[in-house]
Amino acid sequence: MISERCIGIIGGTGQLGAAIAHGLLRSGLVAPEKLWISSRSNNRAGFESVESKAAIQFTTCNQDLIDHCDIVIIAVPPALSATLDIRVESRHGLLISVAAGVTIEQLQHRTGAERVIRAMSNPAAEKGLAYSPWCASSEVTAEDREATQALFNAIGQTDEVASEDQIDQFTALIGPVPGFVAYYADCMVNYAVKTGIDPAIAERAVRQLFHASGVVMATAEASPAEQVKAMIDYAGTTAAGLNAMQASPLADAIAEGLDAAYKKSQIISSVD
Incomplete structure (x- = not known):
């Protein structure tokens, strides 16, 4: 079950990453002790009011987050996605990216990940009001799909779509x-x-x-x-x-x- 897995958010103190983190905590799908958040600045602003904030694992090391988490969400600005310097081995689990315009092929090349979900979401996730379409690499399993569906349902509504081009189309619809x-x-x-x-x-x-x-x-x-x-x-x-x-x-x-x-x-x- 997804509630038993550790979930990490790279860029989890940015606008979108923090919104997803708050939305997941608000829904109860993820317990604070199962949530990892990484950011270069280690800025924890915005999480002061979160109950059991001390249980959340904050880090400045993206690789440390990856090594401890079953599901990793990349929520950094697109221009920073190529500078993350991370390696995702198959044992690490599922990689989900909400970085606009970053393709599955780019994510696999830059991180070494095989099981990759490319998605789009927006800050309405914090209130459980986001719409988050996604598509998957061929290596993604049925269990990965179930987890992805549960995760995005926790912050709003979601659908798996047929192609990455449709994610680009939704990027134009959802983001702006x-x-x-x-x-x-x-x-x-x-x-x-x-x-x-x-x-x-x-x-x-x-x-x-x-x-x-x-x-x-x-x-x-x-x-x-x-x-x-x-x-x-x-x-x-x-x-x-x-x-x-x-x-x-x-x-x-x-x-x-x-x-x-x-x-x-x-x-x-x-x-x-």
Whole structure:
């Protein structure tokens, strides 16, 4: 069972690594004494409030973490993935990478690992709200797949996908989307402020509206397209806004932004 295995996170004090660590602890899937975290700075900021923090094993030595863990998660920025200087022998177990753009072949070449999972996730993992698609090398076992599924289910939702190209596509969808949503929200706040609404009130309102919309979107049986159609069919103020947006270049602009993110994901870790 995964709860009986030691799990290590290289880059576990960075934004994504820490979010995954907190999410796993929060879910109860991993006990503090079964969690290893490595970082170059040995900075433990962000873990002060974690219950049984003293039980977590912190280290500055990535190889020490690998030698003690059954499952190792690489959560470093893509540019640093080639500088980790680690060796993963078959006895070490499973290597999971959430470093954007780093291919399975690169991971195997750089680390010596055979059983490799390449995945994508985001900091919503801390609250159990991430979506984490993944794909596996041919050497990955059924038990590895079960463990990976359990791990990512503990921090949100997950699916195994057919190819690494789909991981690149999801890198463009998952990684930037919080920023894209924040940009749209900021546009709404600015619009409200220009009409004379107090900035603090505008921001509070937009935050709540986006929160409510996300919950409704996540729990509704209707697809996003069906929800849009229903709102347009209602022919109210929402329909007026949606009709104007559909007639504008907005959809093309969104596709252009996603395509730019996808192209970046393909070259972000090209240095070997």
